[in-house]
Amino acid sequence: MGRTKKSSSKVLVHPGEASPKKRRKGVQPTGNTTLPVIDKIKERAKQQHKHANSTQKNYSAYVDRGQKWLKMHASAAGCGNEASQDQETLDGDAYEDPTFRDALEETPNQHSDKALALFISYKCFHENNGQSTCDGIHAAFKKYWEEA
Numbered sequence: 120m121g122r123t124k125k126s127s128s129k130v131l132v133h134p135g136e137a138s139p140k141k142r143r144k145g146v147q148p149t150g151n152t153t154l155p156v157i158d159k160i161k162e163r164a165k166q167q168h169k170h171a172n173s174t175q176k177n178y179s180a181y182v183d184r185g186q187k188w189l190k191m192h193a194s195a196a197g198c199g200n201e202a203s204q205d206q207e208t209l210d211g212d213a214y215e216d217p218t219f220r221d222a223l224e225e226t227p228n229q230h231s232d233k234a235l236a237l238f239i240s241y242k243c244f245h246e247n248n249g250q251s252t253c254d255g256i257h258a259a260f261k262k263y264w265e266e267a
Contacts, residue, residue, distance in 0.1 A: 170262075177255060177259070178255075178258070178259035178262055178263070179259075181255055181256045181259035181260070182223075182259050182260060182263050185223050185235070185238045185256065185259075185260065186223050186224065188238055188241070189220060189222060189223050189234055189238065190220060193214075193219060193220035194220070213230050213233055216230065218230060219234065222234035222235075223235065223238070223260070225263070225264075225267045226267055227264050227267075231264075235256075235257075235260055238256065239253050239256050239257065242256060
């Protein structure tokens with residue numbers, strides 16, 4: 120019994136015709152190639168390939184949870200209420216400043232470091248989460264504010 124040869128998987132190129140690889144390399148882009156369109160394509164590719172999908176998802180979840188936590192605790196503590204605007208506010212109490220409740224938003228302010236430290240402390244000491252949670256929250260907000 121004789122062995123049969125497998126057919127070759129190579130593409131035969133006729134003389135004078137470019138190979139498929141060379142055709143792909145020389146293809147001119149079609150469609151709209153204005154600078155704003157190219158910039159949008161660049162930004163989309165940068166977001167897509169900068170971190171793994173699971174990392175992006177985890178980071179955005181940390182940021183969302185941190186923002187919700189601060190809003191909830193700031194409103195419960197009465198941050199920035201007009202009734203609490205007394206001599207303590209003038210002395211520099213961060214919790215009484217109306218901008219404290221926005222400390223974990225996209226644009227950081229003078230209270231962002233304190234609010235982030237409080238959130239990490241709450242998650243790690245009050246809820247007994249591990250070191251990886253602390254590191255993840257820190258990395259998520261660092262990336263969030265770098266890209267703002």
